[in-house]
Amino acid sequence: MLRRKTVNTVFILLTVLLLGLSFFTVVPLIVYFLFFFFWLLITICGSFFIRWNYHYKSLHSNKNITNNFVAITFDDGPHPQYTPQVLNLLKKHNAKATFFCIGQNVEQHPNLFKAIIDDGHTVGNHTFSHARSFGFFNEEEVSKELYKTIDLIKSISGLQMKLYRPAFGVTNPSIAKSVKKLNLTSIGWNVRSLDTTPRNESMVLKRITSKISKGDIVLLHDTSEKSVRVLERLLLFLEEKKLKSVTVDQILQIKAYE
Ligand SMILES: [Zn+2]
Structure with missing residues (x-):
């Protein structure tokens, strides 16, 4: 590539x-x-296209894994309405996931953030503001955003996060330098649901189920009713296929925290 x-x-x-x-x-x-x-x-x-690994390397899947594991990931939360529904569904199906949280959402809903951790899921960094202009931030601004979220999460949970999911999936030289400087591991995906687009629930689900197999990392968002409904059907599908959702650190066999 x-x-x-x-x-x-x-x-x-x-x-x-x-x-x-x-x-x-x-x-x-x-x-x-x-x-x-x-x-x-x-x-x-x-x-x-994060999967190109053009500016720096992100991890997108682990096809060498021997277990029937996949990793569902959620970006952009925690959301007061939908994250609790996601947590309930995951609990009901005995599934684990990874939540790439936006710092300012964590600041607003610290108890919801703690509930994610208490349920045994992994948390990662998804910037502090998720600003639309994030792709144009210089290295100092990127580092400030990432560090602010790391610091906040440490003060709430005592955990020092190592995983980073690029906002909008965008990478560039400033983000590359910042990821290296803060010693973060960048996590991509290889199954993109496109659940934030106008595609309906069945179309989103089909995008995932038509190609998912062990070792895959799925991108979803815990920010809409549609995504919750997709998750409900996806978890049933995974059970049928004897696939289990685990955290990204488990599927990639890496450390999520310092
Ligand atoms: Zn995002």
């Missing part, structure tokens, strides 16, 4: 080559534009 450093090096070398060539012959301006366009296209795709 493409990596930022390799792509940038290749484009710089080719540009230098073109500039060198321009001393001997006329290189049309369109060639430079095309070069820049392709570089930009690759960079944008690499920033939005």
Whole structure:
């Protein structure tokens, strides 16, 4: 797969080559534009498709696992209305999950956050504000966001989180530097439900069930009635297929906390 450093090096070398060539012959301006366009296209795709591991490596699944485990993950909570419903369903089906929480939601609902931990689920960092402009934050601003959430969770639970789920799935050089500096493990997914899009419940469920197999990490959100209904049907499906949902640290065999 493409990596930022390799792509940038290749484009710089080719540009230098073109500039060198321009001393001997006329290189049309369109060639430079095309070069820049392709570089930009690759960079944008690499920033939005977390599974490319373009800016840095995230963990997306563990296909080597021998147990019939999958890992359901929830982003953007805790939510006062839907997170309790999610917790009840998980308890009913004896399933574990991972919640990538937004710091300011934890600040507003600390007891709900504690309930997630008390039920034996794993928690991870999903920024403090989940700002729409997060992808444009510089390294200092990214680190401030991530550290603020780490600090808050430590003060509430005593746990020092190591796992980070990129907001909007976006990665870039600032986030890469911050993840490295704070010694975090970036967690992606390989089954994206698209439950926050206008797709209906059955369509979302089908996106998951049509491809899920052991070792997979599923992305859901504990922020809507639709996602709760999808989870209810998904847990029944997993039981039928003898698949068990566990936490991401268990499926990836890594540490969730320092
Ligand atoms: Zn999110």
